[in-house]
Amino acid sequence: MQMYDLPDSRGHFGPYGGTFVAETLSHALDELRAAYERCRKDAAFMAEFHDELKHYVGRPSPIYHARRWSELLGGAQIYLKREDLNHTGAHKINNTIGQALLARHMGKQRVIAETGAGMHGVASATVAARFGMQCIVYMGSADIKRQAQNVYRMKLLGAEVVPVESGSRTLKDALNEAMRDWVTNVEDTYYIIGTVAGPHPYPMMVRDFQSVIGEECKLQMPELTGRQPDAVIACVGGGSNAMGIFYPYIGDPKVRLIGVEAAGEGLATGKHAASLSAGTPGVLHGNRTYLLQDANGQITETHSVSAGLDYPGVGPEHAWLKDLGRAEYVSVTDDEALAAFNGLCRLEGIIPALESAHAVAHAARIAPSMPKDKALLVNLSGRGDKDMQTVADRMGIKL
């Protein structure tokens, strides 16, 4: 494989990515690009970022060998990258720390964010509190009902949560509304996008901030096992935890990269969120990528038991890695994810986020047919505390 050096200067990953935004935002994105270029090359900025990751987030996160789970499956060994142990309970904070530092560098005192399950909203509210910024989080009213606890967490942290009543009232509509806010308040506002999507430079920048995950793994796996893993597995909604762990491994062709999308009730039912597995290329939220859409180019509603994967698009770099064949993309249903969720709870004493349970489920699917000396590295991107209500409801249990 050729040296991988993407995106190009205008944010393209092959035909994907780019800057598909209304004119009012063009200048703001130019400024953001310039500021990020300065900061990523600035040793002091990067030192502060890593200092925050160490002392505030609690990095590096460990890698844990799930021995009982691996033994039961009877094949490849499963290792878990414990992003669930981060402050706020998921990988999302890696990115919001980076972007909050950037916002401060740019002199912006007001930050906005969109959120689906609420994890990125919580991570944004957290860093806003940490750095003394005003924070407004846009959240679909349907998601607000599903994720009442996270809404309360954001409010405790001092953020204002604005319900979004348009469209399907979920994550994609929250993103639309955050963009509208940004267009209106572009001079004093920094928009913290939570995933590797949106207009350039967001997909690149969020990937860079999240790639601390994979960088750590590249050091930790040889320490633990004497070598790099045979495959790296991560769930993909927008795709930030997956890009974070994939990116440092892209140049190592011996390591398979496997992204796991949400098949919801099954790809055949249409009730899913698997844009790479079942979508087609199009333009949404500032970039060209695979989208779930109808014949008229209208974005369709998605379904997944995990709100964090419930998004009709995907980061453009994943789209390109799929087309290149460098990463493989598979899908896991709600039921399979819940089975893996239960398995990990009972066998390893780890309650994973439902999103991460998708990656665990795929590892459990392929491990049995592999030799015992193979290693699968799963990004356990978040913890499942936020999902208690959802899981209990599915099991018919009243909390």
Place this chain on the structure above:
Amino acid sequence: MSRIAGRFATLKAAGRKALIPYITAGDPLPASTVPLLHALVEAGADILEIGVPFSDPMADGPAIQRSSERALKNGIGLSDVLNLVIDFRKKDSTTPVVLMGYANPIEAMGVEKFVAAAQAAGIDGVIVVDYPPEECAPFVERCRKSGIDVIFLLAPTSTDERIRSVALAGSGYLYYVSLKGVTGVKNVDAGEVAAHLPKLRAASTLPIAVGFGIKDADSARAIAKSADAVIIGSRIVQEIESAGAEHAVARVKALIAPIRKALDA
């Protein structure tokens, strides 16, 4: 000369300013659109902007968002919009028609197929909100070959360099977004607009149309002092929403007529 250029030339010769109303196709009902378009022309519209409904209208305020949702509930897609224009053209072959919308419906249809169909339907121009010039060069090229103007937006935040490149890529007219924000939420500030337009004039000989936040005869007249055209969208769409299908034509005519009068006064 294209229909759009022709219309601006005629208006200029007469010392008049262009009135460009916007409605969303298929709102409130698919059958409402063609009568509304004819009514707008009767009430004094010079160019018509027709919105193509999209599920995720990121640059639009609540009024146009709701109109888009109503049209989508009616099942209106891009090909239906093209058919509505074909219908409109049966009785009106002179008024320029501009489609306004987002990139994805066009990409889903395919650029080649869209441009051919748009040309056949008698469409004169297109505004694609999330297609900045640097991302759509092949589209612009294809439209130009078919005599369709691609109209680009410029904003108060556009730098001089950007104004030059956007002015170079576009044809028909320049759409100056009068304020930082989405459609139909804030009120336009005519003084600020007048202060910005000389930069656009220096970069381009295209007519300048101003939109976002123009609501009535007074704001239209104030903007027309410096601009060549005023675009009114959200205010009309709100009128359609409150009037309902039955009264939409009469109410929209009553809204537009005084604005026309103010522009000509």
